[in-house]
Each structure stands twice: as structure tokens, then as C-alpha cells.
Amino acid sequence: MAESHAYEDDFLDGDDEFLDPSEVERRMLGTPQEPAIAEDDGYGETAFEPPARKPFGASSGGREADPVEADEFADAFSGTAEADAWAETPAPAGQSQRRFDPSDYEFDEPAAPAPVDAYLGEVDGEAPEQPIPRITIAAFCERPETGALIHNAAGDRRLAKAHVEVELGGLPAAIERYHDASTPNLLIVETGMRGQGLFDQLEELAGVCDAETKVIIVGAANDISLYRELMKRGVSEYLVPPMTPLHLIRTISNLYLDPEQPFAGKTVAFVGAKGGVGASTVAHNTAWSVSESAQSDCVLVDLDLSFGTAGLDFNQDPAQTLGDALSEPDRLDDALLDRLLVRCTERLTLFSAPATLDKDWDFSPDAYEMVLDKVRRQAPFIALDLPHTWSPWVRSTLLSADQVVVTVAPDLASLRNAKNLFDLVASARPNDEPPKVVVNMAGVPKRPEIPVKDFAEALGTPPALVLPFEPQLFGKAANNGQMIAEVDPKSKAAEGFGYLASLLSGRVAPVRKKSLVSKLFGR
Helix, strand or coil: CHHHHHHCCCCCCCCCCCCCHHHHHHHHHCCCCCCCCCCECCCCCECCCCCCCCCHHHHHCCCCCCCCCHHHCCCCCCCCHHHHHHCCCCCCCCCCCCECCHHHCCCCCCCCCCCCCHHHCCCCCCCCCCCCCCCEEEEEECCHHHHHHHHHHHCCHHHCCCEEEEEECHHHHHHHHCCCCCCCCEEEEECCCCCHHHHHHHHHHHHHCCCCCEEEEECCCCCHHHHHHHHHCCCCEEECCCCCHHHHHHHHHHHCCCCCCCCCCEEEEEEECCCCCCHHHHHHHHHHHHHHCCCCCEEEEECCCCCCCHHHHCCCCCCCCHHHHHHCHHHCCHHHHHHHCEECCCCEEEECCCCCCCCCCCCCHHHHHHHHHHHCCCCCEEEEECCCCCCHHHHHHHHHCCEEEEEECCCHHHHHHHHHHHHHHHHHCCCCCCCEEEEEEECCCCCCCCCHHHHHHHHCCCCCEEEECCHHHHHHHHHHCCCHHHHCCCCHHHHHHHHHHHHHHCCCCCCCCCCHHHHHCCC
8 A cells, every 4th residue: 555655646756765665764763774785895894875865956957156145145025925924914115025023923832842753753852962063044934933933943052153044935935035145054944835836836946046055844744755755856854843943953953964073072061159169079070970980981171270170189280281272272183182181080081271370361262162162072071160250251151061050059149149040041041951050068067058948949940969068078089189989989979979970961870789798798
């Protein structure tokens, strides 16, 4: 039955690489390709070369890219009655097409996201592993709801480098716009059409698209034959609502995955709500626990250039530090970075701060961004120990991290500052989970403290970890250049850092079973 349905498709020409249903399922779900014919390459391996996908505009003789910048698009063009029908307010006089402004519309609260369609691939809530580069994106939507979703995605930190424009009008508007203008790096077009009318308009769009432009179609039909026909015609991806901003962001990220550098580690920024609360201690012990307990490679970056203590805590005094990399970020390559990083354990490396006052250490946010982008290629987990200062680079680094950990003391100043940090992060990162809170030095004798439940109510989330006040244990570890788990692996603090490391890295610490001899003798 499946085969007869396939041959009834009006758009198949008998040479369809997607004709086999198992092949369709494999491509939709992203499962590995199994070669149809096993051919030994002489090394005991089977070679397979996937079919190349042609650019969207190639089939219609798309024109060569013009030297016009994507930001120089015309501000208005002729629209369609379909676009105006979707708009809730009339277009300005003399301008039938309008740029999308989410403030023009009121939307109901979004419902819980439905499961993503099976043959589009399973999308989880994880952040894209590859940052989206500095590309230009133009979206042409038929529905204001889709425009609002794309506008929301455009404000996400993962698209901070991209330039995004959202307009109403759908396919006709996109065709009209690019008759006399260079197309952007990525086009997102929404259309509710099906059948020959859709493909006629796609052919027209392909005729005005530059060969390098990628195209994502947002449609209404959950149709496998439509999907494979769009793929044949060079469309990069086909999405069907309901979808979330993170779904769209991951789709874009996958289109621009750098095959030479596909890996980017998870960055976790550790910051204190005020000075002296032990944010660096939390960062260092958590990074150590990620590498030792969770068995994951980790890089600890000490960003407190003047007063950083990571070198002291790990008994390291490197000749070259993070300050050298920030001084000339353009020269930083993998070979130089290997020389600057200091190995503390088998899985933990340190990018130490200079910890001197002979320089101002005043660098731009771009310098920090360039260096940290290189560091992210080194390990799956990057711990950023941020100083308790507020400057453009601190703000930029904090908001661009994959996860934020705020360390507080149980007092009023910490509560106020933590609330300010939470509000800032929530407004700047609407698609990310809120920061995690670590309450440090709880239970100091004779000191009035704000209860933990009050912190949870004010911040809207319970603390991820509450560390007791243990001055002897923490003081001994600091003076010896050791981590808490090295001094007393059975302490509550060591157990807490192991738990936080598992929570942040997503890896569970291996359970060490006692041997039979130790059980018999109670050891």
C-alpha cells in the first residue's frame, strides 16, 4: 500500500532518492546510513558517500550573489491581500507590506509545547552545541503568531550574532522583495499552500535567490511526500507547527554547523551575589568534581585577572596566563592554547589568571568572546569563575553562558543582589532555565540569617545546594591548595559539590561498591 501511494505522487519523476520508505524514515530521524552495497576500501571499512543536496536556487538558474549588503534591503514593497488579511491593523498609507512588530498584536499565553513531528527529528531542550554565526536572516510569515515566535527566537542569546528581520506576507512578499535585492544567508518563509501552486511559487522564489541562500519552509501540512519533494528542490528544512523558539534555533544551528569544528563545550558561569560569599570556592570545587566524580573533561577559567585564586587553590603558578591570550586574541590558536592551559588532574585543566596589579587588564568584550570561543573547543564542560565586578565584558560573558550559578550568603544584601541578577538573566534569556542558587556558609553561630525558604520564595526557585559553615574544613583546603573532597571526601560539603557537578554536567557519578573484604571487616 505504501508503494502504490508513492507512485501516485504527482511530483515524483521515477528518479526519487527518497522513494524507499525505510530511507525516508532514516533521513527524517537522523539515523546512520547503512550502505546498500558493502564495498571494502582496503582497510576493512565500508565506504559510503551520501548524495549531495543542490542549493535552493540552482535548479532555476539562481543569479549570482550581488555585492549588496543584506542590511540594505528595501524598506517596503508590494504585498498581497493574503498578507493584509492576517494583519490585525491596516498597513500604512502607500505601503501594502509591513515589517512585523510584535507590539501590534496580542497573543494568548502559549500552550505547553507539543511533541515535535516524528520525521523532523527529536528536539530536546538542550542548547545548540554549535553557536550560530554572524548571518543575516529574513523571515516572511503569513500569521502573526509565527512572526512572534521568530521574533522571540531572534532575541535569544544563541542568535545574538545574527541579524534577523521579520515581516508579514509569506511567499509572495519574499518573491517581490528579492527581485531587485540580494537575498540573505537564510530565508524563513511561511506558507499554507499545497500542490502545484506552492511549487510554482517556490520556482519563482528560487529564480530570485542567490545560490548560497538557505531556505526553511514553515508549512501547515504534515505530509511526507511534500517534505521529500521540497528536499529535492533544494529546500534546507521543512517545519510544521506547533514549534518552540528553541526548536527553530536548533534547526538554524544545525544548518550552519561547522564541520571542521563541530564541538563546543557547555559553559557555566559562577558569580557571587556579593563579595566574599565564596563563589570562587564553589566554582573550583565543582569543576574538580566534574572531572573527578562525574568523569568528564573540564576547563576552569579564572576570569578575575587581578585577584584570581584558582592558581593558589590548585597549587599552580604558570608562567603564561589568560592575560596573555586576551592581549592578542587574534593570535590564539589550538597550539598556543595548549601551551597556556595547565593540567591539574587527568581531566581538569586550568586557564589561570595573572593575579597581579602591574596592569589594568582592560580588554573589550570581543576579546573575551574570542578567547572563550577557543576554550569551548577544548572540553565538554567549561567553568567560568567570574569576579565580583560589573562591566560590559562581565555582563556579556554572564548572559552568553549556557548556565549561571549564583552563590549567596544567607543575608539581606545577597538576597537583593541575587534578585537583581535573576531579573536581568530572565529578561535577557527568556528561553533558558533560571540560574541555580548555592547558599554558602549557612549556620554561622549567633549570626541572624534569612531562612532558605525565603530565598526560594523571593527568587522563584529553591537553592540547588546549601553548604554548611565549616571554617576548619574550608580553611585547611585553601591553605593546602586542595579541594574539599581531597581533604575530607566523606564530608557533607564534598557530597554537595559532587551533587552540583552531576546536576550541571548531566553525568551521574559512578557508584563505588565496597569489596567483599571491606564488607566483612566493616571498612
